[in-house]
Amino acid sequence: MSTCLCTISAVNDFAFPLTGEPLALDLINTRPVTANGPVDLLATPTGLRAWLALQADRLPEFTTDDSTPLTEADLATVHGVREHAATAIDRARRGDRPPATALRGLNHAQRAAPATRELAWDGKAVTATTHRTGTFGTRLAARLAEATADLLLDPSILKVRRCEGPGCVMLFLPAHPRRRWCTPAICGNRARVARYYQRHKGA
Numbered sequence: 001m002s003t004c005l006c007t008i009s010a011v012n013d014f015a016f017p018l019t020g021e022p023l024a025l026d027l028i029n030t031r032p033v034t035a036n037g038p039v040d041l042l043a044t045p046t047g048l049r050a051w052l053a054l055q056a057d058r059l060p061e062f063t064t065d066d067s068t069p070l071t072e073a074d075l076a077t078v079h080g081v082r083e084h085a086a087t088a089i090d091r092a093r094r095g096d097r098p099p100a101t102a103l104r105g106l107n108h109a110q111r112a113a114p115a116t117r118e119l120a121w122d123g124k125a126v127t128a129t130t131h132r133t134g135t136f137g138t139r140l141a142a143r144l145a146e147a148t149a150d151l152l153l154d155p156s157i158l159k160v161r162r163c164e165g166p167g168c169v170m171l172f173l174p175a176h177p178r179r180r181w182c183t184p185a186i187c188g189n190r191a192r193v194a195r196y197y198q199r200h201k202g203a
Helices: 023-028 045-054 072-092 100-112 136-153 155-159 184-200
Strands: 009-011 014-016 116-121 126-131
Touching: 014 045, 023 072, 023 136, 045 072, 072 100, 072 136, 072 155, 100 136, 136 155
Parallel strands: none
Antiparallel strands: 009 014, 116 126
16 A cells, blocks of 8 residues: 655654644644654654644644653643544544543543633733643643544534545545545645556556
């Protein structure tokens, strides 16, 4: 079976296959299948920092540098949310009931660092800043679980698709119903080349 690593974004030598989808899908898509087999792009603190740098506009409070300590426990907490998100979203996008264990895991992550809004006056209007308490990993996991809950509650969950590229496991939410590939320039082109080869190999 052919494999696909549809590189779109790179930070500090970390190539991420697909970003810009709903945050929960971007999280799930950090486990692509490459020519060397499945890869976990969040396996190390450096990989997690690189991914957070790409998500800085959506997760500004979690953008880190090398001075921010990230522990194995932080990684494990994020990995747990990713696993629950992948399981729940895979079922829900098909219209099926997500496993209770996945929903419980997402609920637990959110309860571990609940969000509170702190109100203030900036001189012209009331502002609100969201705060969470706990370790870096606990707060990040809660935010990612919240993003997963947002997607699961959105009717568009039924439109989430897996890329049709051979061997590709990327998920995306198509803006156009005819979209079939995570990236037309890579997976789409490979599929077209494969079809051309099949049509002409006996010629």
